[in-house]
Amino acid sequence: xxxxxxxxALRYRDFRAFFGAQTIFQIGTWMHSVAQAWLVLSLTNSPLxxxxxxxxxxxxxxxxxxPSGVIADRVPKRRLLMATQxxxxxxxxxxxxxxxxxxxxxxxxxxxxxxxxxxxxxYNVARQSFVIDLVGxxxxxxxxxxxxxxxxxxxxVGPAAGGLVIASVGVAPAFxxxxxxxxxxxxxxxxxGVEGRSRRERPTTIRxxxxxxxAYALRTPEIRAVLGVLFVVSFCAFNFSMWVPLLAKNxxxxxxxxxxxxxxxxxxxxxxxxxxxxxxxxxxxxxxxxHASAAAACxxxxxxxxxxxxxxxxxxxFLLGYAGVITAAxxxxxxxxxxxxxxxxRVMSLFTLIHGGCFPIAAFLIGAVSERWSESTALFVWGAxxxxxxxxxxxxxxxxxxxxxxxxx
Numbered sequence: 550x551x552x553x554x555x556x557x558a559l560r561y562r563d564f565r566a567f568f569g570a571q572t573i574f575q576i577g578t579w580m581h582s583v584a585q586a587w588l589v590l591s592l593t594n595s596p597l598x599x600x601x602x603x604x605x606x607x608x609x610x611x612x613x614x615x616p617s618g619v620i621a622d623r624v625p626k627r628r629l630l631m632a633t634q635x636x637x638x639x640x641x642x643x644x645x646x647x648x649x650x651x652x653x654x655x656x657x658x659x660x661x662x663x664x665x666x667x668x669x670x671x672y673n674v675a676r677q678s679f680v681i682d683l684v685g686x687x688x689x690x691x692x693x694x695x696x697x698x699x700x701x702x703x704x705x706v707g708p709a710a711g712g713l714v715i716a717s718v719g720v721a722p723a724f725x726x727x728x729x730x731x732x733x734x735x736x737x738x739x740x741x742g743v744e745g746r747s748r749r750e751r752p753t754t755i756r757x758x759x760x761x762x763x764a765y766a767l768r769t770p771e772i773r774a775v776l777g778v779l780f781v782v783s784f785c786a787f788n789f790s791m792w793v794p795l796l797a798k799n800x801x802x803x804x805x806x807x808x809x810x811x812x813x814x815x816x817x818x819x820x821x822x823x824x825x826x827x828x829x830x831x832x833x834x835x836x837x838x839x840h841a842s843a844a845a846a847c848x849x850x851x852x853x854x855x856x857x858x859x860x861x862x863x864x865x866x867f868l869l870g871y872a873g874v875i876t877a878a879x880x881x882x883x884x885x886x887x888x889x890x891x892x893x894x895r896v897m898s899l900f901t902l903i904h905g906g907c908f909p910i911a912a913f914l915i916g917a918v919s920e921r922w923s924e925s926t927a928l929f930v931w932g933a934x935x936x937x938x939x940x941x942x943x944x945x946x947x948x949x950x951x952x953x954x955x956x957x958x
Contacts (some may be wrong), residue, residue, distance in 0.1 A: 577730025579707025584723035600916025607909035618898025626745030633672035638731035645724035698823035712809020762895025785935035818870030834879035845872035850932030
């Protein structure tokens with residue numbers, strides 16, 4: 550039976566197993582994110598301290614994403630994924646234990662967030678570059694779209710489940726379930742037949758490998774053109790674990806269940822955006838589409854600065870998830886297709902660096918602006934700033950800096 554266009558990557562057995570494992574992993578991760586944000590706000594009631602936790606969790610990407618790409622090009626990727634899953638399971642279980650025994654403190658959350666961030670950095674680079682090993686270049690756009698759908702489908706189930714668990718039995722069980730999910734993923738990865746081995750033909754140093762990857766990215770028009778769009782949408786729109794709890798608690802006056810519902814609204818929109826990429830968007834997404842979807846996401850942020858209704862906010866978050874994921878999945882596909890096989894890890898490390906590395910800086914600044922002024926002010930600044938940055942990028946594109954092929958990205 551011929552699979553629909555959006556699901557054609559599922560004909561590969563190893564990708565099916567990987568897809569299922571990633572879905573479980575992401576559900577657990579979103580439950581962890583909801584529980585961690587709610588725990589921090591319950592202990593401190595400080596947007597700034599919540600931003601600091603997110604900085605500790607995502608900050609390692611800024612320092613270690615590119616070296617992680619070198620490791621992913623040297624070591625079998627499946628083994629890296631298994632090792633990082635084990636670390637994530639341990640850190641989450643430790644947090645659940647501290648909370649269940651009643652001794653948890655803010656500094657415990659910070660240390661464990663930093664440890665999880667280090668593991669997540671290596672995990673995300675290895676995961677991104679492993680996809681093309683599982684399906685090949687012809688089906689990479691469908692695989693990226695499905696992976697994005699799994700990630701954002703988990704954004705529906707994970708926060709909703711996390712909110713219900715927190716409301717009914719407390720925060721510690723949410724962390725325990727997340728840890729169990731990581732162990733299930735670890736067992737599934739052990740069954741894969743694809744290793745994702747290195748394709749290097751000559752011995753090199755880590756510094757040489759980093760320099761080679763950066764030089765390749767900078768001289769490739771497709772990658773240069775996409776980097777700017779990815780930076781804008783990552784810095785402005787992809788701060789859901791900051792925007793949503795602040796809006797739910799401080800603007801809309803919601804509890805854990807309302808918070809989970811709003812996170813789920815983002816997830817529904819994001820899944821719709823991912824399936825749009827896999828079904829409608831060309832296998833080589835055009836740069837104009839990436840600019841348009843990024844502008845739409847920033848426009849939604851501006852609209853949210855004026856919204857005080859719960860249901861209108863849910864609709865706005867749906868649209869934010871939809872536009873943001875079209876941009877991110879399109880950028881991911883462009884990176885995958887523009888890189889050579891032996892440089893997959895290093896090129897995708899740049900995607901991880903920008904997509905994840907913007908978050909800790911933006912999260913800290915969002916927390917600071919929200920605490921000093923208001924959440925609505927932060928939304929306005931980020932939305933207007935994102936639109937201004939995109940206008941600059943589009944103006945620069947009209948001065949032919951990225952070559953003739955940039956329009957085909």
